Amino acid sequence: MRGRPPGRTARQLVAASVGNGVEWYDWFAYSFLATYIADEIFPKGTGNSLVPLLSTFAVFAVGFFMRPVGGLLLGAVADRAGRRGALTLTILLMGGSSLLVAVTPTYASAGVLGPVVLVVARLVQGLSVGGEFAASTTFLVESAGPGRRGLFSSFQYVSTTAGQLAASGVAALFVSTLDDGQMHQWGWRAPFVIGALLSLAGFWVRRGAQETRSEKHAASPRPGLFDALRGHPRESLLIVGITAGGTIAYYVWTSYLPTYAQVNAGFDKGDALIAGTISLVFFMLLQPLGGMLSDRVGRKPLLLGFAVGFAVLCVPLLHAVGDSFVSLLLVQCAGMVLLTGYTAIAAAVNAEIFPARVRAAGIGFPYSLAVALFGGTAPYIGTLFKELEMPGAFPWYVAVLCLLSALVYLRLPERAKEELER
Template sequence: MTQPTEQSQGAAAGQEPQRAGGPGERSPRRAARQLIAASVGNAVEWYDWFAYSFLATYIADEIFPKGTGNSLVPLLSTFAVFAVGFFMRPVGGLLLGAVADRSGRRAALTLTILLMGGSSLLVAVTPTYALAGVLGPAVLVVARLVQGLSVGGEFAASTTFLVESAGPGRRGLFSSFQYVSTTAGQLVASGVAAVFVRTLDDGQMHQWGWRAPFVVGALLSLVGFWVRRGAQETRSEKHTAGPRPRLFDALRSHPRESALIVGITAGGTIAYYIWTSYLPTYAQVNAGFDKGDALVVGTISLVFFMLLQPLAGMLSDRYGRKPLLLGFAFGFAVLCVPLLHAISDSFVSLLLVQCAGMVLLSGYTAIAAAVNAEVFPARVRAAGIGFPYSLAVALFGGTAPYVGTLFEELGLPDAFPWYVAALCLLSALVYLRLPERAKEELER
């Protein structure tokens, strides 16, 4: 592995430079530190992101009250809740990915977690509409803008950092912790929200309870910041010494690779959002499934999904990326329609369908970071991944619940599974032409 370059950056920041190289460079202890630095921060990022989703009902009641005569309020409500976060993710992927390429992966990682902590605190102190009028929704929009910016930059920086931290033959394993930590953040957010909802009465939740999980998120961000400050830089000396890449260098110099990231991501992101977030709602709308039972099934499935990630990552290190990618994509293209049609009002049916989809989905999620990192050269890797990946997520993943609901409203619920299958088939065609790079050395 290429030696870290902390000396130059540590000296510039007035800190004691960290030692690079040496026999401990690939030690288990060093690897664990790098994994923890990436994973803890990523979990905190996604805790904050999902906490907003779980508490959206309370936020809407307090910040966007019904029955107001001000037309700006429902407009801002719609914009904030459904669009702002995903709209900003490609921007974050581009801007903060460029920071990672120009100033180092660690610098970008510390910046993203500070942005997320600040935005979480901003949500916590957002004034209600009753207190401040339209200022409340405006503050919330700003908070969601910063959250989206941070999440978009987080994937770009942490993907690059994780994969570059891996030793030979372990990139798939390290890559898998991207979704291990993302799922952990989602589960913690769900758990924290559930504790407050069950502990406080409805009046307390509306008055102040919905704010408390965001204060927790802000505090957790400080912990993540502290952990990441102790991580080692993965960008090599040659990229530190050479001319720094400009903002759009990745898009200008590597348009084919940018398009490839979109193709790699399209099927994976819609399958991910359907199976991890939207499936309980889909079961309620299309099969009359009980809401409480659907959430229980979703939680069990997420734990199962999290445990699958390292196993799939190790399989890809041994047998290659393409077998897992093709298994995911063709599996979903063929089985998505029958799986979704198999959902009934039975607890067991939804659990089996969700877990079966999680097994297939792991063929993509566990190695997405490694596959994306192997597409771009080190000099523009973070920005090269960040923008097209986040754009694909916004276009296909972020719209998945709305497309599913739209098909239902149009009286075409059976069309939605075919839409998902078609996108997975599109990604399968991309995977067929993707070079196998699992055994190649990664440029650093």
């Protein structure tokens, strides 16, 4: 990496974190406002079989389907044209798709055009989020000084969680201050306009960041789209194995646990969301501590602590979820402590596996594929087990995946103290 003037390191962190936070604000805003979107874009009882089909496709499948594609395509952009260029592209894509959601016509005014526009917006959002992880992971870790890659890595999930909390807060603010008619008429659109404006701010910050790809690699022949997969199949499979347990634990504990408490323990919806919000703040504060610890003791102890801890404790923790607010909060916070062993250092671990020439695309595609296969399906598998009258099987499913990832971590080389190729 080129020499960094004083003060540039902080700008690098801000460029990656602010942009990543905006990306995830836009992504989660859709989830929090999905009820209003469904009512306006996919009205019930239309009699048009195409509308519920598009609704199901848009809400449940499109975003996660496009994430591996985004990881591959935009990761290749980061490897070919530079990390900074890819980061500015991802945030513009997310801002544009957020604005597209905001101006999506209702079914009542434009018929099936409304659902089609929304599907296109979600396609672009999924593409952007998949590319964002590939580019920002590479950018963050390559920006770190000696012995600080774990710390810098932790800001990936600091900013992701901040974006999730911001989306939840903005959605809650509009729902609490507007009446139901206003929310359905225009209120649900406003958070997406805010997201588009935030994307412009993030674009400005990222434009001033320093490129982390070295001059040597910038001058070398550009890698092909599938060079990472063809040249490094073992490393690609390794990313899937590293991610499988981590992503399902992350989605269960940060997104699905309030629903799990409602469905399986009859927990009050409002109290479940409050407990989830408190635990997310706790989780966000833990990330830099986990990153700094990994710079001192290595990555493997934290990864194994996470995976073995979840494999052993996931079942008793989920069974401990009752109708008490304190019990749910304690279960969530205990899981967050274990989960930090993965999330705080996932970016560093992934970046340390691939050579610089194909690092972004090498990370982007297998990581996003694993998230789509294991993380994105977690709520649906949990609900399926409940419908099959086998709710106790879901914690074992999570535990087994974490155990499989633990076996991968055992074979993983320790690279925390090694110099990173740039």
